[in-house]
Amino acid sequence: MTRTTKEKPYHHGDLRATLLAAALTLAEKSGLQGVTLREVARQAGVSHAAPYHHFSDKGALVEALAIMGFEQLTARLRAAVAMIPEDSEARLTAVGVAYVHFALEQPAAFRIMFRPELRSNNEHAVTSAAITAAGQQAYQVLRDEVVSGQKAGRIRSDPPDVLTLTAWSAMHGLATLIIDGAPSWTTIEPGEADYRTEVAARVAALVIEGLRARPE
Amino acid sequence: MTRTTKEKPYHHGDLRATLLAAALTLAEKSGLQGVTLREVARQAGVSHAAPYHHFSDKGALVEALAIMGFEQLTARLRAAVAMIPEDSEARLTAVGVAYVHFALEQPAAFRIMFRPELRSNNEHAVTSAAITAAGQQAYQVLRDEVVSGQKAGRIRSDPPDVLTLTAWSAMHGLATLIIDGAPSWTTIEPGEADYRTEVAARVAALVIEGLRARPE
């Protein structure tokens, strides 16, 4: 029994989840350097020492965010795959577009996932085994599609990791550049509301063109 | 006359350049959050108030680093182009490889160039017109090659900016992923000393394959 009606088993309920959500909101709103343990606690309406009952230190909280992010990304990529059962190439495109979408919708999470230095307290990059494993799962979704395309004779027979890394790089680069505002260099029209989706689809299509198996 | 033998026109000479160099070294060594005005001054062997005679604030120093970085990148890309006069596709590949090389050799500069939030004191991304202009110049080198390839009938006739952005994204993504250690997901052999150059060349080749004009 207990924890019947409410889902707050103890005192104030799952402060852990509240802290994570607050940290993400904060990162979205005030930038990554705005994410301090004290401010996170403040946003969660709790004293600044409370987080230490849920995370050993600040780095542990950020690491948890990165892992959550990769899990969500993996889910998004898998969902994209699941929606297009038949066409191998269309699935690859969909995965690429979904990747960029995720980054655009959750830029803060995306950045945290790929910035190892955020996890360390003051020193160099630290990527834990848990984060690597979470990232690998997302990578695997794309790689599976590449291999599947190869089996169907649609994708060239180079080493799958090279092909996957190529596609991954393109979509990752595009996402990163958009988030950081670099495409203002181009003369691409930012007119339409989702021109970025449009661009993502075109980039994905062009890259897949390069990965395609050719008759000759 | 004066400033004859030495190049130190005033007191200690060009402290400005010394500060910039110290900041870059510091970023390379201690990460981006290790770059503080006080530490930069310390490394330059000068009091912590001295930098204010050369930069209005910390953000101005970081901005100067970003501009310098883009200028170096542009020079590198142009040098790559200049070394291969004849073959349009080979030139494109060379630019892509040079891009990744630059990022691998100067990861700190590369990061500063593409992280607008580093320039603001505490708030959101700020990209000055000067940085945008510097970035645009580098972009233009790649774009020129794309257009040149189109004129030679080797590159498909899509809008040049879309093609350029595709190629740029792929190389930028690869560089970013390598710098941040993500390719540990793959099973690509990090055996050879310059396997990353090898990978960059293969990725560039695959992407250009997708941009190529096709007979049919």
Added chain:
DNA sequence: TGTACATCAGTGAACGCGCGTTCACTGATGTAC
């Protein structure tokens, strides 16, 4: 050539600030008998 002055790069003390982390504590929840 020499002196008086202006200019400007660098100094060192001081400011206010928010951070991460620790610590003894309080108070609520759950458990044993």
Added chain:
DNA sequence: TGTACATCAGTGAACGCGCGTTCACTGATGTAC
């Protein structure tokens, strides 16, 4: 069912720290006459 106790989440004060920036200053260089 009731009481005694253990557990554990959250509190608030305190620590030491390094930061960015300001300020009155010092001292060296360059300039005018």
